Amino acid sequence: MIIKKTVSLLFLLAASILVSAATPISHWSMDYTGTVNPVVNDSAVGAGQGVLSGGLAVDASEDHLYFFPENGYVSGYDTPPASMFNEGFSGGEESFYAGYMQGQDGVLFFPQDGYGNEFDFADSFTIEGFFKTDGDQSQNGFQQILIQDEVGFSYNITLNEGGEGALMFAVNTIASGTGQITTVYAGGPGTANFADGSWHYFAARFDDRSDRFSLTVMKEDGSVYSATQALPGGSELLHEGAGNMLIGRENFTGGRNFNGFIDELRFSSGIVSDTQLMGAVPVSVSVIHPQDGQQNVVAQDAYLEWWGDDEVIASYDVYLGETQASMTKLGNVSESFYDALTSLEANKTYYWKVDGLDASGNVEVNGPVWSFNTRPAPQKVLEWKMDETSGQTVQDTSGNGNDGSFDGWSNPTWTTGFEGNCLEFNGGGSVVNQSPDNLPLAGEDSWTMNIFVYIDQPLEEETIIAGMGDQMFTSSENTEDPSADPNMFGSLRYIASFPWSGITMYGNRTDVESGENFTPGAWQMITATYDGWTNQCVLYRNGSELAAGQFDLNDASSEVKASTYQNIWSNTLNFVGKLDEFSIYDQKLSPAEVGGMSPWAYNPYPANGAEGVDIDAELSWNAGRDAVSHDVYWGTDPNNLTFQGNQSSTNYDPGELEFSKTYYWRVDQVDSMSNTLEGKVWSFSTVIPQCDPPLPGDADGNCYIDLNDLAIMSSNWLKCNLVPSEACP
Numbered sequence: 001m002i003i004k005k006t007v008s009l010l011f012l013l014a015a016s017i018l019v020s021a022a023t024p025i026s027h028w029s030m031d032y033t034g035t036v037n038p039v040v041n042d043s044a045v046g047a048g049q050g051v052l053s054g055g056l057a058v059d060a061s062e063d064h065l066y067f068f069p070e071n072g073y074v075s076g077y078d079t080p081p082a083s084m085f086n087e088g089f090s091g092g093e094e095s096f097y098a099g100y101m102q103g104q105d106g107v108l109f110f111p112q113d114g115y116g117n118e119f120d121f122a123d124s125f126t127i128e129g130f131f132k133t134d135g136d137q138s139q140n141g142f143q144q145i146l147i148q149d150e151v152g153f154s155y156n157i158t159l160n161e162g163g164e165g166a167l168m169f170a171v172n173t174i175a176s177g178t179g180q181i182t183t184v185y186a187g188g189p190g191t192a193n194f195a196d197g198s199w200h201y202f203a204a205r206f207d208d209r210s211d212r213f214s215l216t217v218m219k220e221d222g223s224v225y226s227a228t229q230a231l232p233g234g235s236e237l238l239h240e241g242a243g244n245m246l247i248g249r250e251n252f253t254g255g256r257n258f259n260g261f262i263d264e265l266r267f268s269s270g271i272v273s274d275t276q277l278m279g280a281v282p283v284s285v286s287v288i289h290p291q292d293g294q295q296n297v298v299a300q301d302a303y304l305e306w307w308g309d310d311e312v313i314a315s316y317d318v319y320l321g322e323t324q325a326s327m328t329k330l331g332n333v334s335e336s337f338y339d340a341l342t343s344l345e346a347n348k349t350y351y352w353k354v355d356g357l358d359a360s361g362n363v364e365v366n367g368p369v370w371s372f373n374t375r376p377a378p379q380k381v382l383e384w385k386m387d388e389t390s391g392q393t394v395q396d397t398s399g400n401g402n403d404g405s406f407d408g409w410s411n412p413t414w415t416t417g418f419e420g421n422c423l424e425f426n427g428g429g430s431v432v433n434q435s436p437d438n439l440p441l442a443g444e445d446s447w448t449m450n451i452f453v454y455i456d457q458p459l460e461e462e463t464i465i466a467g468m469g470d471q472m473f474t475s476s477e478n479t480e481d482p483s484a485d486p487n488m489f490g491s492l493r494y495i496a497s498f499p500w501s502g503i504t505m506y507g508n509r510t511d512v513e514s515g516e517n518f519t520p521g522a523w524q525m526i527t528a529t530y531d532g533w534t535n536q537c538v539l540y541r542n543g544s545e546l547a548a549g550q551f552d553l554n555d556a557s558s559e560v561k562a563s564t565y566q567n568i569w570s571n572t573l574n575f576v577g578k579l580d581e582f583s584i585y586d587q588k589l590s591p592a593e594v595g596g597m598s599p600w601a602y603n604p605y606p607a608n609g610a611e612g613v614d615i616d617a618e619l620s621w622n623a624g625r626d627a628v629s630h631d632v633y634w635g636t637d638p639n640n641l642t643f644q645g646n647q648s649s650t651n652y653d654p655g656e657l658e659f660s661k662t663y664y665w666r667v668d669q670v671d672s673m674s675n676t677l678e679g680k681v682w683s684f685s686t687v688i689p690q691c692d693p694p695l696p697g698d699a700d701g702n703c704y705i706d707l708n709d710l711a712i713m714s715s716n717w718l719k720c721n722l723v724p725s726e727a728c729p
Contacts, residue, residue: 022126022270025118026063026110029092030263032075038064039073039108040096044266063115067108068252074100076261080130080199084220089278091130095263098248099134102259107252110245112149119267120154120239126272127157127204128279133260137195138165144249144256145202146265151243157204158256163188165195169204169215172238173231182550184229186217192225197260201279205271211236212288214307218281226286228307232536232550274309283312285354285365288336290372295533296446298590299346299374303339306354312364313356320352324369327351347376378448378587381438382560384431386580387420394423394431394562398583400438402560404431408574412563415578418452418523422580423562429574431562439468440586441556444532448585449495450597451562454523455577459497463575464506464564465526466582467494469556491554494564495526503546505539507553512539514546522678523580525598531588538591542680543598543622544608545591560584599624599677601650601667606684613684615657619665621650624677627669631676638664638681646670660688 027044042063067073079091096108112119131145138160147156155171162168162185170183187194194200198220206213211231218224231237247265250256266278274283288305290297304318318338321327330338336354344350350372356365383398392406406412410428414421423431440447451466469492496506501513505528518524527540530553538548562582563575595602601621606613623630629648633641641664644652657663662685669677691703698705699712720728 022124022268022272022276024266024268027266028065028264029094030075030096030265031092031094032073036070037066039067040065063110063118065108065247066111067106069106072101072104072106073108076263078132078261079263080132080201081220083222084130084199084201084218084280086275086278086280089264091263095130095132095261096248097260098258098262099260101249101254102257103254105253107244107249108247109150110247112244117149119148119245121206121237121269122208122239123269124208124271125206126268126270127155127265128202128268128272128277129157129265130199130201130263130279131159131258131260132199133159133195133197133258135197136193137197137259138193140195140259142256143195143258143260144246145258145262146245146247147250148245149243150246150251152238154237154239155204155206157202159195159258161185163191165189165193166191167194167200167202167215167217169213171206171213171231173235174238182229182231182235184213184215184227186215186225186227192217192219192223194219201281203272203277203279203281206237207271208237214286216281216286218279222280224281224284226284228286228288228291230288232548273311275311283309283356283365285313285316285336285356285367287370290370292370292372294372296375296531296588297372298593299344301590301592302341302344302372302374303337304341304352304354305338306336306367308336308354308356308365312358314359315357315361317355317357317363318352319354320350322348322350324351327353327369332357344374346374349373375446375587378585378589378593380583381440381586382436382582382584384562384582385420386417386422386582389414389421396433400436402433402436402439404433404560404562406430407432417578417580418454419581422452422454422578424578425563425575427574427576430564432564433560435558436560438586439558439560439584440532441468441558442532443553443555446530446532446586446588447493448527448529448587448589448594449493449583450525450527450585450594451495451582452523452525452580453518453577454580455518455520457576458520459518459575459577460499462499463497464561465495465497465575466562466564466579467492467496467506468560468584469493470559491556493528493530493553493556495528503539503541505537505549507537507551510551510553512537512547512549514539514541516541516546519680522680524680525600527589527594527597529588529594536588540591540594542600543595543602543624544604595622596625599626599669601627601630601669601679604665604667604682608680608682608684610684612687613657615659615686617654617657617684617686619652619654621667623650624669626671626677628672629670631668631670633666633668635664636661638683641666641681657686659686661686 024044026042028040074097075094076097079095142161143159145157148154158168166185166188168183168185170181173182201218203216214228216226248258286307315332315334317332318330319327320330351369353367353369355363355367358364380398381400382402384394385397394404396402408429410426412423412425412429415424492508494506496504498504502517503514505512525542530537535550539546562579601624603622605620629646631646632644632652634644635641664681664683666681667679699709
């Protein structure tokens with residue numbers, strides 16, 4: 001099935017998701033206890049994470065369900081058929097009939113504030129359950145099966161979200177201080193209707209090791225649908241408070257009420273393998289990358305990745321072809337990953353599959369056929385080199401005739417730029433084309449914007465630098481604050497700088513915020529890319545990734561600007577500084593292609609700002625596009641780095657480093673004419689040693705006991721730390 005969401009390039013997944021041990025910590029059969037509360041008992045004996053913050057004096061293995069108001073729980077005598085269960089499991093005697101709550105206040109809930117917030121998982125987890133709607137509910141809006149926390153959830157599972165009849169597994173993530181919802185869904189129009197009035201089983205799994213999560217759904221007839229997803233790069237699950245987990249609706253007053261039956265919910269810490277699930281799901285393989293039907297796959301970067309059950313599958317036969325009938329075997333691999341794709345062509349459709357083999361070489365799983373399309377060769381649709389010396393027109397050298405004209409109350413001036421000439425802006429002017437041709441302005445279009453920026457002073461106000469779309473929101477119906485009009489969200493594509501987010505790809509409520517500011521007194525290349533199929537936007541500086549995000553864009557109006565002076569904020573200033581070499585491509589460039597445009601060294605290792613780096617780390621980087629050699633600088637003071645020499649290699653060994661220390665380094669690029677381009681100062685911090693387990697008597701925490709510990713203990717001997725302090729003698 002097609003899942004139009006982001007995919008991250010992960011080469012480190014050496015083992016399947018389905019290998020980590022799992023422990024059931026809660027199993028709710030939905031059989032009514034016959035008491036006021038709790039209404040459903042927990043039959044699992046695993047203690048999970050224990051009582052983390054609960055106020056009830058109960059054993060850590062007890063996770064019972066309550067209903068409010070009292071006496072409101074309604075049992076259903078419709079339970080899943082035995083054929084849907086693996087051996088050892090059943091549907092019990094009753095189910096929870098959530099449909100009875102339609103139009104009424106009340107909710108079935110797990111009181112995390114009482115038992116503890118142990119379902120806000122810190123590591124890998126698996127959620128399983130069964131559901132059945134009252135007749136066909138696919139046209140009746142979103143219906144909540146469960147939400148982990150009524151206040152700020154880590155995950156939820158919802159029917160009809162992601163498409164009519166689809167089931168969605170959503171996780172709340174955070175990256176660089178910015179939160180967003182990442183989803184994976186199965187079924188939907190043209191694929192499968194899970195709101196059709198029959199029983200369905202689901203297994204939602206999150207693997208913390210690989211930051212991937214999956215959803216498997218089995219219909220009552222035995223057909224299985226699955227989907228997988230990766231968290232956006234640099235993000236992690238968001239952990240919130242200890243609000244109640246709600247089952248069958250989103251809130252007490254009935255939001256997203258599930259109209260039907262819910263049964264046999266089970267939560268496990270760790271990943272439950274296919275053979276150990278409650279549902280009788282056949283052992284299978286699931287696509288990871290490219291997703292089935294994925295567009296814009298860069299041919300030279302393509303790789304194949306999938307999930308399989310290591311308890312059953314020992315190796316995989318991998319097949320690929322330009323048609324299903326012409327697929328040929330590429331090889332047999334023991335890992336669920338294949339990257340020896342050397343002959344893919346641009347702008348073509350490819351089909352592939354993997355068969356799972358047991359230890360004897362017999363085919364255990366005959367995998368489904370998936371497909372993907374490689375990306376067409378990127379084309380420049382706008383190129384303002386800004387090399388003119390006079391006049392008020394900037395020529396478009398892309399061949400599309402998208403010349404720009406000066407606009408505003410104070411025109412920019414021509415001056416020396418990064419390459420040739422450039423334009424210097426003083427806060428009152430702009431370069432505009434209000435009717436450009438062939439720009440990627442549709443919401444589903446992919447694109448890349450690239451520009452060179454120079455500032456003398458920090459940008460302390462909201463500043464729009466360059467991009468596409470009408471910053472005045474001329475089609476908005478909200479005249480007081482067009483930016484607040486939901487119809488306009490995602491209608492812009494602008495490289496910008498904001499005081500609260502630094503360098504930003506601004507799209508109006510669909511932004512990628514880097515948290516890093518422009519550097520005064522130096523040229524820098526800023527790049528923003530967007531993939532209209534995966535909805536992934538990546539922001540770069542000098543070829544190195546700054547930040548990434550995932551969001552939908554809406555169509556943008558046909559307009560392109562550099563240093564726009566038309567702003568939605570009254571306190572926004574026009575850009576003050578120099579701009580050069582502004583270009584727009586009709587495809588998302590790959591990280592390697594973005595790096596190939598950078599004249600600076602990029603992609604440092606260790607990454608800029610990295611923490612916990614080994615003391616024997618060796619430095620490396622990618623060379624700038626014109627570099628023939630590199631001047632390396634190194635030290636512990638960013639303002640006083642020591643020259644280490646000139647070298648042709650892109651690796652440098654600084655020797656053994658010290659623990660718990662921050663180091664700074666810089667790589668300048670030297671071209672064939674001996675011109676030197678100064679690089680950015682990077683930094684990283686080495687690992688902080690920790691004693692595991694802690695040593696009693698180790699007062700200074702250095703993991704061994706000496707006279708210094710005795711001195712610390714002696715100095716504290718007569719100190720009293722009682723609260724209140726009046727209790728001290």
